[in-house]
Amino acid sequence: AVASGMNPMDLKRGIDKAVINAVNELRKLSVPCSNSKAITQVGTISANADEKVGSLISEAMEKVGNDGVITVEEGTGLQNELEVVKGMQFDRGYLSPYFINKPESGIVELENPYILMVDKKISNIRELLSILESIAKSGKPLLIISEDLEGEALATLVVNSMRGIVKIAAVKAPGFGDRRKSMLQDISILTNGAVISEELAMDLEKTSIEDLGQAKRVVITKDNTTIIGGLGNKKDIKNRVNQIRKEIKESTSDYDKEKLNERLAKLSGGVAVLKVGAATEVEMKEKKARVEDALHATRAAVEEGVVAGGGVALVR
Structure with a gap:
């Protein structure tokens, strides 16, 4: 279109408007992902059909809540493990x-x-x-x-x-x-x-x-x-949590947001550590990357819901 003489800024503005409309339509199609079964399914699919990873992510989110911090670390054994730190x-x-x-x-x-x-x-x-x-x-x-x-x-x-x-x-x-x-x-x-x-x-x-x-x-x-x-006092803690949530929304710095999220987790949920087990260093890197991808996908699903895959959402 630009090659045939169209103004590139007009094209960009058009794309921006189309994105807003497309996102709004996808939101209408989205289904909430709120129970442990749905969370496990999203985690499993995102981890290349690894049910153990899906179950572990679901268990972690259940224990520390949606605001809780979940980190992924290299374990010392062959099996994946979940460690939950209660309190601050x-x-x-x-x-x-x-x-x-x-x-x-x-x-x-x-x-x-x-x-x-x-x-x-x-x-x-x-x-x-x-x-x-x-x-x-x-x-x-x-x-x-x-x-x-x-x-x-x-x-x-x-x-x-x-x-x-x-x-x-x-x-x-x-x-x-x-x-x-x-x-x-x-x-x-x-x-x-x-x-x-x-x-x-x-x-x-x-x-x-x-x-x-x-x-x-x-x-x-x-x-x-x-x-x-x-x-x-539970009411004071809740008010503090809401204040930190407001600061997260208003913050423009990724670093500040990360630190605020950590504070939020310490006050409201706790910290869960997913320890990835593997036999070799190569396997460890691959599994750790897979678990991290699955965790990000699951968090996004819990926040905004899920839509049907395989191009179905696009067709609708």
């Missing part, structure tokens, strides 16, 4: 190995802990004395999440932990800059606590036990912290 997990480990209270597995485990969230570096132990006294009286463990914790403050906490005076652990807050502030706020809502911030004229020395968050359990490894069973 972020990639920050313990600040000192001396906090470890499960030496056989090299982890810190805190049952029914209080959680102190601080949006600054802590280096002076005097700022923590008041809250440590309250924690010692309560008999419960304490998790400190802060921008950093160093020097005298860290050394004193380690000594208190090793002597059994207070069961305690400390980790750095996840993220950087404004993203760190947002993630601290997410954790505070999940655990029904407050973020101690100098920007809000809050003094760490005057912090009371009522300002702390709570959870049923916290597990800390060298690299990760998982908060399980946060005692946050």
Whole structure:
């Protein structure tokens, strides 16, 4: 058409209009993909008729919800595996190995802990004395999440932990800059606590036990912290989830959207890891790519529905 003299911009505008009409017609033909059977079928077809992959994707989506994060990793065995992390997990480990209270597995485990969230570096132990006294009286463990914790403050906490005076652990807050502030706020809502911030004229020395968050359990490894069973208000969590969804819609950056989706998953669903098993490296690459394609197709089907294949949708 352009070769015969048609204006290319007019042609583009025409194509754009036709695309909008075609998409609207396809939406009318689409069928919701909402139950596990339909999700399994889409995953199976997208994975070249591999029913095991389809079932695994369906199980993952069932466990973490449509907003949950599902990642695909290379497994260590021959079989595909599904691992689900319940609760909120972020990639920050313990600040000192001396906090470890499960030496056989090299982890810190805190049952029914209080959680102190601080949006600054802590280096002076005097700022923590008041809250440590309250924690010692309560008999419960304490998790400190802060921008950093160093020097005298860290050394004193380690000594208190090793002597059994207070069961305690400390980790750095996840993220950087404004993203760190947002993630601290997410954790505070999940655990029904407050973020101690100098920007809000809050003094760490005057912090009371009522300002702390709570959870049923916290597990800390060298690299990760998982908060399980946060005692946050369900309505507050729901409002926060809706706020993040709104930010995702308004965001124009793919990177920001990815990070917001991760925050959404941590608050609303959880994280599922699909571990792909294979006998050789070549087979691993092929299977992993297949599982990733199937996962993307299944997510799209759940969001927007499915239409009949084989050119049937085009004919209709």
